[in-house]
Amino acid sequence: GAVVSQHPSRVICKSGTSVKIECRSLDFQATTMFWYRQFPKKSLMLMATSNEGSKATYEQGVEKDKFLINHASLTLSTLTVTSAHPEDSSFYICSARSTGTRGFNEQFFGPGTRLTVL
Amino acid sequence: QQQVKQSPQSLIVQKGGISIINCAYENTAFDYFPWYQQFPGKGPALLIAIRPDVSEKKEGRFTISFNKSAKQFSLHIMDSQPGDSATYFCAAAAGSNYQLIWGAGTKLIIKP
Numbered sequence: 001g002a003v004v005s006q007h008p009s010r011v012i013c014k015s016g017t018s019v020k021i022e023c024r025s026l027d028f029q030a031t032t033m034f035w036y037r038q039f040p041k042k043s044l045m046l047m048a049t050s051n052e053g054s055k056a057t058y059e060q061g062v063e064k065d066k067f068l069i070n071h072a073s074l075t076l077s078t079l080t081v082t083s084a085h086p087e088d089s090s091f092y093i094c095s096a097r098s099t100g101t102r103g104f105n106e107q108f109f110g111p112g113t114r115l116t117v118l
Numbered sequence: 119q120q121q122v123k124q125s126p127q128s129l130i131v132q133k134g135g136i137s138i139i140n141c142a143y144e145n146t147a148f149d150y151f152p153w154y155q156q157f158p159g160k161g162p163a164l165l166i167a168i169r170p171d172v173s174e175k176k177e178g179r180f181t182i183s184f185n186k187s188a189k190q191f192s193l194h195i196m197d198s199q200p201g202d203s204a205t206y207f208c209a210a211a212a213g214s215n216y217q218l219i220w221g222a223g224t225k226l227i228i229k230p
Contacts, residue, residue, distance in 0.1 A: 043223050091159075
């Protein structure tokens, strides 16, 4: 199946710093990528939808100035958590929707990034 | 109307038994119903998916049953194995971006 990678897998940072998480579709092009946040023992919460070359669409309650999303190419989207605080600690997961013949409507998920803000 | 309700919250099944997880939805515009499997510390992985034009889809030990009139769908895991122990999420989608609406998840434990 299609492969989506995330980097880094784990990051620990000090309060007030910014952290960038990369999401790459390795063997397919993705016109649409999604960013999720997941709290322990909870379901995935959609943060934003990003389409290549355009501004991301944020879900209600998600601060766009805090969670900056850039979808610069068909294989790369980045999430930057700006001025991170301990309450931003979470598991962040991206997914990519295939644009080709490989299951057009399927979302393929990355392995996630565990962010811990001290 | 956008919700997907999943039950049970947790499930314990003996090895070799059948695991059954249920989901219900309200929005009749949904036209894609995937099931995802997630292990601790990992991202979800697509297990099996169905569209409303069929009532059942089987892939190996995994079967989705779909009841369009009742707006319900379920995942059956036959001959459940300890390696199936994971959290399972149902979801539903509609619209051009196929944004997924997620169920709350079911933690499945298969006892050896």
